[in-house]
Amino acid sequence: MRELMPFLRDLRPECWRLALGTLLLIVSLAASIGLMGLSGWFITATAVAGLTGAYLDIYRPSAGIRFFALARSISRYFERLVHHDAVLRTLARLRGWLFRTLAPLPLARVGRLRRSDLLNRMTADVEALDNLYLRIIGPSLAAVVTLGGTIAVLVLLAGPAGLAVGAVLLAGGILLPLWAWRRGSPHGEAVDRHLPALRGAGVDAVQGLAELRACGAVGRHEQRLMAAADGLAAARARAARLTGAGEGAVGLLAHGALLAALVVGIPLYQAEAISGPLLALVALAALAGGEALTALPGAWQHLGRTRAAARRLLEHADTAADESAAVVDPPPRQALGLALAGVTFRHAAHTPPVLRDGSLTVAPGETVVIHGPSGCGKSTLLDLVAGLIRPDAGTVTLEGVPVHALAEAERFARITYLTQRTELFADSVAGNLRIVDPRADEARMWQALHTVGLDERVRSAPRGLDEWVGEGGGRLSGGEARRLALARLVLTDAPVVLLDEPFRGLDDATAAEVARRLAPWLAERTALIISHDPDSAPPHDRRLPFFELIAPGGE
Ligand SMILES: Nc1ncnc2c1ncn2[C@@H]1O[C@H](COP(=O)(O)OP(=O)(O)OP(=O)(O)O)[C@@H](O)[C@H]1O
Structure with a gap:
C-alpha cells in the first residue's frame, strides 16, 4: 500500500472538506437506519395499541420519522456536494502535478510513452484515484462509525439480539470487501490491459486516417479497434458481474442480519425480555444496516486498479527529481560558443x-x-x-x-x-x-x-x-x-x-x-x-x- 501514501498525503489540503463529507455520510446512514428502525417500532406499536387499546403518543415518533427522513435526504445531498468538490479539487491538483512531473523528463523517456499512454495517465489513472478518495476511504470510515454506533445502541436496547445483528454485519462488513478486493484484482488488470490498447488504436485511427484510407487499411484497422473494444467490453462485463455479485451479497447479508435479529429476538420476546415494537425496531434496523455496506464491495473490488494506477503515476516522479538536481550558473545571454x-x-x-x-x-x-x-x-x-x-x-x-x-x-x-x-x-x-x-x-x-x-x-x-x-x-x-x-x-x-x-x-x-x-x-x-x-x-x-x-x- 506504500504507493498510495503520497496520494493520501495529497489529501491534506482538503482534509476539512473530506471530514465534513464523511460526517454528512455518517449522518445520512444513521438517519436511514433510524428511519427504518423507528418506522418498524411505530407501526408495530400502533398495531399493538390498536389491539390492546393501550395509550400511545403518536406525535413524538412521527416527528422522529419526519426528522430522520429529512435528515437523510439533506445530508445525502450535501455529502455528495462536499465530497465531490473535495475530490475534484484533489484530482485537478494531481493532474497539474503529473504534468509538472512528465514535462521535464528526458525526451527519450517521454518518447517511449505513447501519446495514448500519456492520455491514459492524465485521465484514467488520475480518475482511478477518485475510487480511493470517494468510494473506499470515506464510505469505509462511515460504515465503521455508523455500524459501530448502531450495534452499540441495539445491544443497549435488546442485548443478545443486538449482539447477533452486530456479529453478522461486522463479519460481512469485513469479509465482503476483502473478498471483492481479491476477486476484483484480475478483472482490474484486464481492464488496464485493454483500455490503453483501445485508446492507442483510437488515437492511431484519428491521427493516421488519411494514411489508412490511402493504403486501403481502414477495414484492417477497424478490426484492430473492434478487437480492443471487445476485449475491454468483456473485461468490464466480468468486473460488472462481480460488482453485481457484491451488491447481491450485501443484500443477503442484510437479510441475514434481519434473520439473526429474529432468531435471537423472538425467544427474548416470548420470554418478555423485549417488547414486540422493540423486536421490530431491531429487525428493521438490522436490515437498514446493510445500506452502510452496499457500496463497499464494488469500491474495494477496484482497489487493485487504484494501486496499479498509483504506481504508474509515481513511475516518473523520481526521475524528475534527479534531472533537476544538477544545476550550475548559466553563461551570460550574449553570443555564445x-x-x-x-x-x-x-x-x-x-x-x-x-x-x-x-x-x-x-x-x-x-x-x-x-x-x-x-x-x-x-x-x-x-x-x-x-x-x-x-x-x-x-x-x-x-x-x-x-x-x-x-x-x-x-x-x-x-x-x-x-x-x-x-x-x-x-x-x-x-x-x-x-x-x-x-x-x-x-x-x-x-x-x-x-x-x-x-x-x-x-x-x-x-x-x-x-x-x-x-x-x-x-x-x-x-x-x-x-x-x-x-x-x-x-x-x-x-x-x-x-x-x-x-x-x-x-x-x-x-x-x-x-x-x-x-x-x-x-x-x-x-x-x-x-x-x-x-x-x-x-x-x-x-x-x-x-x-x-x-x-x-x-x-
Ligand atoms: N528515439 C530513437 N530511438 C531509437 N533510434 C532512433 C531514435 N531516433 C532516431 N533513431 C535512429 O538514430 C539514427 C539517426 O537518426 P536521426 O533522426 O538523428 O537521423 P537524421 O540524420 O536526422 O535523419 P533524417 O535526415 O532522415 O532526418 C537513425 O538510424 C534512427 O533510426
Missing part, C-alpha cells in the same frame, strides 16, 4: 552509436551547416546540443558550461530550437506565436511573420493574427506550418539557434527568399543548421559533412 568534445551517443543499448567520439566547435556568432545522408544522426546531434538527450560519453558545452547542468528554463533562454517535427497548437496564429513570448505585441508578431514570408498570407486571412490554425496546424499547408514554427523562433532573443531542416516543405524560390530575410537575424547569433542540401540553407560561415564529426573508424 558551442562545443561537442568526444561525444558518444546511442539511442538504445542494442543499437550502434549514432555518434562515436564526435567533436565540433562553433564559435560565438558563427553559423555552421551540417549535412549528411538521411538517418546518419543529424537530428540526434541537435537534440544533444539542445540538452534534450544526454551523451553516453563526452561533453556538450555552451561557452564552457555543460548544457545538461543548466536548468531547463536557463537553457532554453539561451538556445532556441526548430525541431524536425514542430508542433503547432490548436490555437490562432497569434496564440502559436505567443507561446515563446506571451507579451509579444502585434508589431513584433508581424515582423516575425514578415521574416519568414508569411505576413501576406496571414494578412489575407479573414481574422488576421486571430485566424485559427486548426488541430496541429491542419488548416495550413506543410510549408506554411513550417514557416509559422520558424516565426516563433524569430520572436525569441536566444543567442543560440538550432534549425533542423528549416525549409522542409518550401519550394526553392520561397526557401531562397526566407533565407535572405533570415540572414540579418542569424548574423547576430550562433547557429547550427541541419540541411540535406547545404546550397539551399540560410547563409552560413562554414559547412561540414556529418561524418567529419565522427572520429576516424567511428562510422
Whole structure:
C-alpha cells in the first residue's frame, strides 16, 4: 500500500472538506437506519395499541420519522456536494502535478510513452484515484462509525439480539470487501490491459486516417479497434458481474442480519425480555444496516486498479527529481560558443552509436551547416546540443558550461530550437506565436511573420493574427506550418539557434527568399543548421559533412 501514501498525503489540503463529507455520510446512514428502525417500532406499536387499546403518543415518533427522513435526504445531498468538490479539487491538483512531473523528463523517456499512454495517465489513472478518495476511504470510515454506533445502541436496547445483528454485519462488513478486493484484482488488470490498447488504436485511427484510407487499411484497422473494444467490453462485463455479485451479497447479508435479529429476538420476546415494537425496531434496523455496506464491495473490488494506477503515476516522479538536481550558473545571454568534445551517443543499448567520439566547435556568432545522408544522426546531434538527450560519453558545452547542468528554463533562454517535427497548437496564429513570448505585441508578431514570408498570407486571412490554425496546424499547408514554427523562433532573443531542416516543405524560390530575410537575424547569433542540401540553407560561415564529426573508424 506504500504507493498510495503520497496520494493520501495529497489529501491534506482538503482534509476539512473530506471530514465534513464523511460526517454528512455518517449522518445520512444513521438517519436511514433510524428511519427504518423507528418506522418498524411505530407501526408495530400502533398495531399493538390498536389491539390492546393501550395509550400511545403518536406525535413524538412521527416527528422522529419526519426528522430522520429529512435528515437523510439533506445530508445525502450535501455529502455528495462536499465530497465531490473535495475530490475534484484533489484530482485537478494531481493532474497539474503529473504534468509538472512528465514535462521535464528526458525526451527519450517521454518518447517511449505513447501519446495514448500519456492520455491514459492524465485521465484514467488520475480518475482511478477518485475510487480511493470517494468510494473506499470515506464510505469505509462511515460504515465503521455508523455500524459501530448502531450495534452499540441495539445491544443497549435488546442485548443478545443486538449482539447477533452486530456479529453478522461486522463479519460481512469485513469479509465482503476483502473478498471483492481479491476477486476484483484480475478483472482490474484486464481492464488496464485493454483500455490503453483501445485508446492507442483510437488515437492511431484519428491521427493516421488519411494514411489508412490511402493504403486501403481502414477495414484492417477497424478490426484492430473492434478487437480492443471487445476485449475491454468483456473485461468490464466480468468486473460488472462481480460488482453485481457484491451488491447481491450485501443484500443477503442484510437479510441475514434481519434473520439473526429474529432468531435471537423472538425467544427474548416470548420470554418478555423485549417488547414486540422493540423486536421490530431491531429487525428493521438490522436490515437498514446493510445500506452502510452496499457500496463497499464494488469500491474495494477496484482497489487493485487504484494501486496499479498509483504506481504508474509515481513511475516518473523520481526521475524528475534527479534531472533537476544538477544545476550550475548559466553563461551570460550574449553570443555564445558551442562545443561537442568526444561525444558518444546511442539511442538504445542494442543499437550502434549514432555518434562515436564526435567533436565540433562553433564559435560565438558563427553559423555552421551540417549535412549528411538521411538517418546518419543529424537530428540526434541537435537534440544533444539542445540538452534534450544526454551523451553516453563526452561533453556538450555552451561557452564552457555543460548544457545538461543548466536548468531547463536557463537553457532554453539561451538556445532556441526548430525541431524536425514542430508542433503547432490548436490555437490562432497569434496564440502559436505567443507561446515563446506571451507579451509579444502585434508589431513584433508581424515582423516575425514578415521574416519568414508569411505576413501576406496571414494578412489575407479573414481574422488576421486571430485566424485559427486548426488541430496541429491542419488548416495550413506543410510549408506554411513550417514557416509559422520558424516565426516563433524569430520572436525569441536566444543567442543560440538550432534549425533542423528549416525549409522542409518550401519550394526553392520561397526557401531562397526566407533565407535572405533570415540572414540579418542569424548574423547576430550562433547557429547550427541541419540541411540535406547545404546550397539551399540560410547563409552560413562554414559547412561540414556529418561524418567529419565522427572520429576516424567511428562510422
Ligand atoms: N528515439 C530513437 N530511438 C531509437 N533510434 C532512433 C531514435 N531516433 C532516431 N533513431 C535512429 O538514430 C539514427 C539517426 O537518426 P536521426 O533522426 O538523428 O537521423 P537524421 O540524420 O536526422 O535523419 P533524417 O535526415 O532522415 O532526418 C537513425 O538510424 C534512427 O533510426
